[in-house]
Amino acid sequence: MENLAFMYTLVNKLFLAISEVIAELPDGQQWLERVIESLSRRVYYEFERDYYSRGNQATDYAQAWVRVLGKQGFLKESHYRFVQEDGVINVYITNGTCAYREYCRQAKREGTLFVCPRMTSIKWIIAVKTGQPYLMVTDEIDNEGVCRGRVYPEDSGK
Incomplete structure (x- = not known):
């Protein structure tokens, strides 16, 4: 597809x-998370040959996933930061280049159900690679255009 802007618009409208x-x-939110996890799984299996983790920590798995997506030109790896504190992975994503930013902004403006595809895919890859279920919480985009979220083990009580 030659018109990349149209493709991103189409993806955002599809998510809306x-x-x-x-x-x-x-349980609409759970179903939407499952749709995004299924999409993540399909993308992972398509590009699994490019996935390699440099360690065995949850943050290593997340960074490896971001590298896969970055290699495909879908995101900029430098716009992602993962910090693990007490079992919680704090995720920071610079929103200005996020492929889903219009979905995010329009869903919130319209009051439509919203689940962040990026945070969900990060949660998914961590759960798959660690073999345990994870949950996530997303925060509002801050004044500097950074999406913040937390990914943590389901049984952590966080």
Whole structure:
């Protein structure tokens, strides 16, 4: 596809449409997370040959996932930072270049169900690689355009 801007618009509108429909279902947020996790799984298996972790920590798995997506030109690796504190992985994403930023902003403006695809895919890869379920919380985008979130083990009580 030659028109990259149109492709990103299409992806964002697709997520908005999915969010609208899934919001009508009981446990809509969980279903939307499952859709994003399924997408992440499919992308992972398509590009698994490019995935290599430089360590065995959750942050290593997350960084390796970002490298895979960066290698495909879907994001800028330097716009992601992971800091682990007491079992919680703090995630910082510079939003200005996020492929999903229009989905994020428009869903919040419209009050539509929103689940961050980037945070969800990071949570997914950490859960897969550690073999344990993880949860996530996303915060509002700060004044500097940085998305913040936390990914943590489901049984951590956080």
